[in-house]
Amino acid sequence: MKVRCSQIGKIMATPRKAGEVLSETAKTYVHDLVLEEKYGIKKEFSSRYTDKGNEVEEIGIALVNEVLNYKFIYKNYEFFENEWVKGTPDVNTDEVLLDVKCSWDATTFPFFDTEVPNKDYYYQLQGYMWLTGKQESILAYCLINTPFQMVEDEIRRAHWKFNLIEENTELRKEVESKHIFDHIPEHKRVKYWFIRRDESVIEKIKERVELCREYYNLLMKTI
Amino acid sequence: MKHLFKSLADFQQEVPVIHKGTQGFGYSYADLPAIFEKINPLLKKHGLGFTQLLNSKDGENYLVTVLFHVESGESIESTTLIPQVELKGMNSYQSFGSGCTYFRRYCLSSICGLVTDKDTDASGEQVKDEPKKPTIDNKRLGKAIETISAGKYTKEELLVNFSLTEAQLKMIEAIELLI
Secondary structure, three states: OOEEHHHHHHHHOOOOOOOOOOOHHHHHHHHHHHHHHHHOOOOOOOOHHHHHHHHHHHHHHHHHHHHOOOOOOOEOOOOEEOOOEEEOOOEEOOOOEEEEEEOOOHHHOOOOOOOOOOHHHHHHHHHHHHHHOOOEEEEEEEOOOOOHHHHHHHHHHHHHHOOOOOOOHHHHHHHHHHHOOOOOOHHHHEEEEEEEOOHHHHHHHHHHHHHHHHHHHHHHHHO | OHHHHHHHHHHHHHOOOEOOOEEEOOEEEOOHHHHHHHHHHHHHHOOEEEEEEEEEEOOEEEEEEEEEEOOOOOEEEEEEEEOOOOOOOOOHHHHHHHHHHHHHHHHHHHHHOOOEOOOOOOOOOOOOOOOOOOEOOHHHHHHHHHHHHOOOOOHHHHHHHOEOOHHHHHHHHHHHHHO
């Protein structure tokens, strides 16, 4: 059993109950893995947030390329794994190991955050550095225009919410303002953090994966 | 009915596709003034007219749309229930007015056989775009070419991962010849 880098945060959560070694979040993650392995039940996760992320990812990479003034960075398709974790970083060139997070809308973009807004992403990048041997990585949040059809879906959703049949111009503008950012300078639409490789964190990840593996093996025998 | 049907058929041959100038719910629609502007002169030309009546029966409201041939008096009509829906932010009268406008538009379009722009939403004909390769601007392409020259990226990867314009493809070919 290996853990996806994007899921490391789940297994690193601290258990609430004293004496427990795995948090409920970690256990739920292991349950999903067991069900997938044993019965082929795969929990697909897709939402408008992930759809936008996938659709605009390349634009996000291009924006980071421009704003951070790299030579040429591009989407990585190489899958990495070691004995404990696995994953495919967004960008892995000589210049940079990068993960791009494209915010769903303006309200979820960390304009004012001074620290990494989500610890899960910190762990994800520790995982990628572990896999690629890199010492440093970048977590970059990008504010990219939501694709046209998705904005229109949001406008329609807002109208349904208010039971509006005829289009309301104000509501359209309100929704568009959350999704279209042409008026914001490019460099203000990328927020990034350098994350250094931390061997002690990697060691903890390794320990936690092994604990998950014990739980996984136990469940595989009993289910 | 032969006069009405002939005139209606002639009208339909002549009436253009009415472009949807008003934005709404992810698609644009032709509003009533846009429809009137297009059809009124042609209805007159072919001796046709219409009226839309509001009727009430058993506590329900109906829209009756009548299309008639002026000289013969022949007519066809449709009756449509206007559901009573309370719309948020509107009083009962406003909600009813909104519903009337909505149904007037569709009933009139329907009885006249009007064609508006292809509706990409409500018609169920919406087709999700195939995943497209991303494009690359010339500045970034320049960086890509430098990276290719340095042996850290390949032309094949570039072609597989990006959609290049004709001009960009020619640029790459030209650079290859120089190399």
